Each structure stands twice: as C-alpha cells, then as structure tokens.
Amino acid sequence: MFEGRIARFDAPGTPFVIETVTLPEVGPGEILVKVTRTNICGSDLHAWHGTFATRGLGGQLPTVLGHEMVGAVAALGDGVDTDSNGKPLTEGTRVVFPYFFSCHRCRNCLMGRRNACLNLTMAMLGRADQPPYFVGGYADYFLLPAGAVVYTVPDTVSDDIASGANCALSQVMYGLDRVDLQLGEIVVVQGAGALGLYAVAVAKARGADTVIAIDGVPDRLELATAFGADAVIDINEAATVKDRAKIVRELTGGHGADVVVEVVGHPSAIDEGLKLLGQFGRYAEIGNINIGKTFEFDPSRFVFGNKTMVGVSLYEPSVLSRALTFLERHRDHLPLDRLAAAQYPLDDINEAFAAAEGKRDVRASIVP
Template identity: 85%
Template sequence: MYKGRIARFDAPGTPFEIHTVSLPEVRPGEILVRVTRTNICGSDLHAWHGSFATRGLGGQLPTVLGHEMVGAVEALGDGVRADSNGALLEVGTRVVFPYFFSCHSCRNCLSGRRNACLNLRMAMLGRADEPPYFVGGYGDYFLLPAGAVVYTVPDSVSDDAASGANCALAQVMYGLERVDQQLGESVVVQGVGALGLYACAVAKARGAANVIAVDGVAERLDMAVAFGADHVIDITEVTTSKDRARAVRKLTDGQGADVVVEVVGHPSAIDEGLQMLGQFGRYIEIGNINIGKTFEFDPSRFVFANKTMVGVSLYEPAVLSRALTFLEQHQHHLPLDRLAAACYSLDDINEAFAAATGKRDVRASIIP
C-alpha cells in the first residue's frame, strides 16, 4: 500500500484541492516514481484556464495535471530491471520519462512515429477519483504504466536541470531535428519562456551562426542571451510585425531566417514568423495547442519563397535520452538554475499557478 497526496483538478478555473489517496499495489511492469519536482508548463496553464480542453485528447475529470517532472524509483513491478538504455534500475534511482505512453505495436509506432501512436495514453488524462490516482505530476507519486520508456538521470545532472528534460527541452530538440537545422544557419525564436530558452541553447549547440530571440519581457530577453541568443528583439520597442520582420532581415544580411521556432502559443505570431523566414525557410510550429484559434496569412508569400511549416506535437521517446546527454554536456555554461528558480510546495500550488499566469516566473516548480 502506497499512500500520498495529489493536487486534484476538478474543473477549469477552480482551485486545486489536496487529497490523500492510496495505491494498493504496483503491478507487473509498472514503476512507481516518487516525484521530486514538477514544473508548470504552458499546457498545464492552458488546461487550468480551460483554453486547452484535455477531453479532446480523451481526458477525464477530475484528474491530476503536471507532466514535466523528475523523480526517483519508489517501487518496481515484477519484470522491471533496467531502463530503456539497459541501465540497472533499483529503488532510489533518479529517472525521467516521456509523459505519454505508446503501445509500440500499432502502425505508427512500427513506422518510428511513437509520438503519433494510435493508442496513445498520457499524463493528465486519467481519472483522479479512482485507482491508480497518481496520474499526473502534481502529487507525491506518479505511476508509470507497463512498457513505459524511462531513462536514468546522470549523477552530474541535478533534479533542477532534469525536470525540464521530458517536455520543454526534448520538444524543441525534436523540432529542430525535424527541420534538420544545420551548421551556420540563422534561427529566430518567437517567445522565450522555458521552451524558447531551450530552443536558443539547442540551436546554438547544433551550430547556428545567428540566434535571434523575440519577446516582450526584458528579463526573459536577458536570459535568452545567457542561453545562446546572439541578438534580441523587444516587441515593446519594435512594435509592429513589419518592423520586426525588417529587423530580422537586417540581422541576417537581408536573407531572412533559415528556421523560425514558434513557442509563443498564440496564432497571431505565425504570420509574423513566416515573414521572418528567407527562401526555403522552415517554420516550426510548437506553441499553438488551443483548438479553433486561427490566423490569416498571404499564401503567395509562402509559396513563392519555398517555405515549409512543420507542426510538432510530442517527440520520439528516444529524444529524451539525447536531452539528458545535452544537459550533461552543456549545463555548466547555461544558467539552468534561473530557469525554474521559483519553487512552491504542493500545498501552495494555487499560488504557484497564479504566479505563472502573471508571468512572474519563467518556469515555476512544484516540489512535493
């Protein structure tokens, strides 16, 4: 019997309620993880506000939100001995894992597209009023289903750094891999919250010659420079989309960007980002998950310039292993401690969400 707390999410816009629940057993193949840190991601905020309807993905209420997490093995079900790289697992081993779970046997999984699994399950979608209860990151425990991909966190990587690996970091890594960002290319990052900051760092590590960050929060733009941006564009100073596109062209010798990453999360950013692209530019769309919101753009500009837009949802699970390697190799020159520096207890989760909504924190974290 495993007893612990969850921050139950009953309906959009309502306060979280702390409940103590009990998991009778850990079944064969499952892994019970003691959560040590869960960040507040933009999708958690959207779900809490009701602008991201988890029911559209098969989600049920009440549930437990939270997916960008790190933890330690609390219990191993029968048959579980190693992580997905073959490293031995035991009680106390620190782990991260994709927050979505593929069947590994459907047509998409067998085609190497596990992030499009036809039987996909995900954290934040299960019911929190029936076993196993621990279905999201905002709780003392999270139960990994049988067959889940899981990776051991290297000893040199702290929980603070690892907590963002299974969503923000892996997501932008996968996006840049999808468009095959090359050495010497120019990359624009629209929005430098956590995903945008990671995008700056990863683009630079992949050899981008010029990384340009676009945002309206001065502190975030300062952090973007620390994460690898060569130039910043403050939308409170460069106030029109035409002027911002002109600024990008000036910073790229008149050519426009090779890659633009959208992590603002609002459709109004898309047409502007497409204007920033040069010939054969690739646009990575990650941030817009609010169904029904649209934008207008001139398709002739898209066609004549041979531009490409790539929608990126989730990531191939193996990317998470590479994200841990990235942290091992680059953490010492990145101010990761500033990324999720605001920490709240589980009991203070409502205060944490209020702070995240007001953008007082770049990435707030819940520490049970």
C-alpha cells in the same frame, strides 16, 4: 500500499484541491515514481484555463495536471530492473520519462512515429477519483504504466535541471530535428519562455550561425542572451510586425531566417513568423495547442518563398535520452538552474499557478 497527496483538478476555473489517496499495488511492469519536482508548463496553464481541453484528447475529470517532472523510483513492478538504455533500476534511482505512453505495436509506432501512436495515453488524462489516482505530476507519486520508456538521470544533473528534460527540452530538440537545422544557418525563436530558451541553446549547440530571440519580458530577453542568443528583439520597442521583420532582415543581411521556431502559443505569431523566413525557410510550429484558433496569412508569400511549415507535437521518446546528454554536457556553461529557480510546495499549488499566470517566474516548479 502507497499513500500520498494529489492536487486534484476538478474543472477549469476552480482551485486545485489537495487530497490524500492510496494506491493498492504496483502491477507487473509498472514503476511507481516518487515525484521530486514538476514544472508548470504552458500546457498546464492552458488546461487550467480550459483553453487546452484534456477531454478532447480522451482525458477525464477530475484529473491531476503536471507532466514536466523528475523523480526517484519508489517501487518496481515484477519484470522491471533496467531503464530503456539498459542501466539498472533500483529503489531510489532518479529517473525521467516521456509523459506520454505509446503501445509500440500499432502502425505508427512500427514506422518510428511513437509520438503519433494510435493508442497513445499520457499524464493528465487519467481519472483522479479512482485507482491508480497518481496520473499527473502534481502529486507525491506518479505511476508509470507497463512498457513505458524511462531513463536514469546522470548523477551530475540535479533535479532542478533535469525537470525540464521530458517536455520543453526534448520538444524543441525534436522540433529542430524535424526542420533539419543545419550548421551555419540562421534561427529566429519566437518566445523566450522555457521552450524558447532551450531552443536558443540547442540551436547554438547544433551550429547555428545566428540565433535571434523575440519576447517582451526583460528578464526573458536577458536569459535568452545568457543561453546563447546573438541578438534579441523586444516587442515593446519593436511594436509592430513590420518593425520586427525589418530588424530580422537587417540582422540577416536581408535574407531572413532559415528556421523560425514558434513557442509563443498564440496564432497571431504564425503569420509574423512566416514573414521572418527567407527563401526555402522552414517554420517549426510547436506552441499552438489550443483547438479552434485560426489566423490569416497571405499564401502567395508562402508559395513564392518556397517555405515549409512543420507541425511538431510531442517527440520520439528516444530524444529524451539525448536531452539528458545535452544537460550533462552543457550544465557548466548554461544558466540552466535559472529556468526553474522558483519553487512552491505542493500545498501552495494555487499560488504557484497565479505566479505562473502573471509570468513572475520563467518556469515555476512544484515540489513535495
């Protein structure tokens, strides 16, 4: 048996409740992970507010939020001895894993679309009042189901750097794959939170000629430059869409961007982002996950500009392995440690969420 704490989430608008629970056993094929760090992602904040309804994805309450995590193997179920790259797993091996779990058998999985698995399950959707209890990252443990994809963390990549790999970094890597970012292209990133900063860094690593980041928080704009942005636009200074579009045109020789990445998470950003695209531009829509929100735009601009919008949800699980390689290769010249510099004990999770809500931290983390 394994005893540990969970931060039980009962309903939007209510505080987290720290509770001690006991997992009876680790079943065949399962992996029990001792969580060492879980970040507060934008979707966790949305769920906390109730604007991202986990019930709409088949989730139940009470649950345990948190999905952007890293940990170490606490116990291996029968039949598990290697990660998804064939590297040995033993107790204490540090691991990361996609926070969603595909069946690997349905039509979409067999077509290489595991992020659209017809039987998809994920962290934050299981019940916290019945076994296995450890169904989200804000806890001492997380139970990986049988058949889950899991990767060993390189020794040179610390937990604070690795913690963002299985959501923010993998998400934007997959998004840039989906819009087929090419060498020498121009990229605009709307939003310079963790996803936006990763998007800047990955775009530059893929050979983007110019990367422009847009945000309104001075610390984030400074970080965007440190992560490789060639220019930043402060929405407090360029206060209107027209102002920002003019700056983008000036920075791109009048052409506009080849790729725009939306990680703001508000529908109003979409119409603006489409206006920032040049001819045959591609729009990677990642941030808007709140169901029922709408926006208005002029479709003639979309049609006459030969533009494409790509919705990006989750990622192909193998992208996570590439994300670890990216972190290993770029750890010495990117300030990756600043992304999750703020950390809070699990017992102080309510304070941590208040800080994240106030954008006092780029990416706050919960630690044991």
